[in-house]
Amino acid sequence: MDKMNHSSAEAEAETIEPLRYLSKGEAASIETELVRDYKFGQQQLIEIWGHACALAITKEYEPTIYHPKRSSHSLHQDFTVQCEKMDIPFLSYLPTEVQLINDAYNLVIDAMLGPEADPANIKEPYSGILATLKQVKTPIASVDVPSGWDVEEASQDGINPEVLISLTAPKKCAMSFSGKHFLAGRFLPYDIQKKYELNLPEYPGTDCLIEL
Known part of the structure; x- marks a missing residue:
């Protein structure tokens, strides 16, 4: 009996599609x-x-997310204090955008360009933003396709996110991604899953996303 069960389990494992x-x-x-x-x-x-992206970000970065309280001071006063705390001489020196992001933020969420974007033809203001994101040291979490990546190929000249949250099903470019990878596709009707042979993983409990 044990031998039969073992054989059945092996046969079932062999039929699981990637x-x-x-x-x-x-x-x-x-x-x-x-x-x-x-x-x-x-x-x-x-x-x-x-909603799924918010949950993934919370799961991975909750300890580092900072929720500032609303200030009663004027914007000019708050900006002056921020510059002083960051050792930035107010009005006499303007830091680069990269420096500001590295100093002021613990996380960048990249949802700038979708899968329909052509990475070889990115225009302003997106090309300038992409150039900045390539230089920041702050961790980046990308939604669906990291900005600057080709949907179907490994990254050549895009950003380097720490986390990727794939929507519906992962895109081909994600096959070369080596960071933390989440999938938000539980809502997909069974007929679509079957038609496209998605072979989605089994989501735990009532979760709407899963870590791959």
């Missing part, structure tokens, strides 16, 4: 079907994804 990584076209098709055939609203999808 997680599917989507191309740019497949990701666009799934989103189109969700809106057109399953009547998801675009705003509804954004809220589902946004």
Whole structure:
């Protein structure tokens, strides 16, 4: 009996298919079907994804997130105090944006460019922001596709996030990602999962995201 159970477990393990990584076209098709055939609203999808991203960020960075209290002082007074505390001579020296981010923030959330963006043709103001993000030392958490990455290829000239939160299903570029990787795709109808052979993992309990 034990031998039979062991053999059954081995056979079941062998039939488990690997997680599917989507191309740019497949990701666009799934989103189109969700809106057109399953009547998801675009705003509804954004809220589902946004909620999952907030949970992933909280799970990974809760101890480092700082929630400042609303100040009753004038903006000019607060800015002056901030500069003094950061040893920045007020009005006589302006730090670079990279320095400001490194000094003032514990985390950067990158949700600037989506999978539809062409990394070879990024225009201002996004190209300037991307250049800044490549230089910061503050940890970065990217949503779906790290800005500057090609959806279907490994990063060549994009940013280097510490955390990636894939939406719906991971994209092909995520196959080369070596950091902490979360997936928010539990809401997907079974028929879509089957049609695209996504082989999504089993989400624990009632969680809407899972760490891959």
